[in-house]
Amino acid sequence: MSFSSKTKTELCRAPLARACCTVAEAYGVLLYGGAFSHREIxxxxxxxxxxxxxxxxxxRAFGVQVQAEACGLKHIVQVADERSLRRILGVLGYDFKYHISYHLNRNMVENDCCAAAFLRGIFLMGGAVASPDKKCHLEIKTAHQSLCREVMSLMLDMGLSPKMTERRSSAVLYFKDTARVEDFLTLIGASRAAMEIMEAKVExxxxxxxxxxxxxxxxxxxxxxxASARQVLAIRGVIDRAGEDAxxxxxxxxxxxxxxHPDASLAELAGLCDPPVSKPGMNHRMRKLMAFAAQYAPVEETPDD
Ligand SMILES: [Zn+2]
Structure with a gap:
């Protein structure tokens, strides 16, 4: 199961405690779902x-009983009878005579609790979130530009700061920042998914x-x-040719x-001197030693290549 799907499954366990929030979530689902008109949902x-x-x-939100139908890998939820449609549109405050405009009615999401439920609804239908082992990304997509802008302004009012982009025929709100993705998921009720993203980031x-x-x-x-190997080689070169007294x-x-002490660092060698010298002191001596040994170094052969 993809991480998006896992996150959505977690969201489906969010309690539907308040009537206001249930309607708000259903409203989000309908606006971001497939077809939503006075003929068909x-x-x-x-x-x-x-x-x-x-x-x-x-x-729960509209008192309309529906069942999901399996169609290949997909599940379809459909409302097509006029009585049910009138009822649903009535609860949402639409005038049945007119075409449904895909605009966000802010009255539906006035309370903070409802706004969060609404965002959960739109995420369930239009959302996706990258798996925690991938680069952090969460997005919510709709075919309706103006709706996208209105939802963005709602989110800004809620202290969320999504970015917006247009992609082919859709408008996309997205977050790329781990902390913002976590905040958003926690707000809409997927705190476990938020935690997984946070843990992956820490790791x-x-x-x-x-x-x-x-x-x-x-x-x-x-x-x-x-460096030590080169020093040892240079010192041996002098001793082999002229003896230590050279x-x-x-x-x-x-x-x-x-x-x-071929494995000792210069600082360690400095400490071994009698009396001990400073590390820069040892560095200086070693440079002089290498310069001195250079006179005894065999002429280097030019490599073939
Ligand atoms: Zn509410």
Missing amino acids: RLTTENAAVANRLCVLIS KNIRNTVNRQVNCETANLVKAAD FPEALRETARLRLS
Whole structure:
């Protein structure tokens, strides 16, 4: 089951405690569903829990009994008889004589509780949310531009800040920011889905931080080991050709320490000196030592390639 579908299934468990909210959610479902006119209401979903929710909503909000019909992978909820349609449109305040305009009637979502229920309704029909392991994205789509703008303004009034975009024949409201997606899902009643997104983000952050640290430490260790190997080689070169005494007095201790502690960092070598020197002091000695050893280095062969 996709994460969208899982989220919608969770939303279907939201209690229908208040009559005002039940109507508001049904209103959202109808505005964002398939067909909504004075001739026919037709809602299509692939999610069985959503199909069941639609029937419950229509029955509770309008007192109209409907059943979902399975059609391949889809479930269709349809109201086509005039008596039921009159009843539904009457409750929603539409004049049956006129065509239904796809506009948001703010009177239907005046209370905060109702506004949240309305958003749940539109998400059930037009919404999608990316799985927590993917890039964060939640969107709600409708074919009606002006409706989309009106819902956006409702959301802005509620302190949500969606972005809007047009895609082919649809208008889309979306969130890309994890915190905003979480807020939205929590508001409409999918706190479990919100939690999953949050946990995935925390895990990803931890993984990234650990990876960065490991990469950085590994790179530093490799760099240090490389430098030490070059120093050991240079010191051996001098000793092989001219013996340890060839080193000036001041560098002899450094050469000896490096040979006996090839894995030590410069700071550690500095501490091993007698008396100990500072790390910059050791750095300076090592540079002098390498410059000195360079005179004894064999002439490097030019690589073939
Ligand atoms: Zn309400």
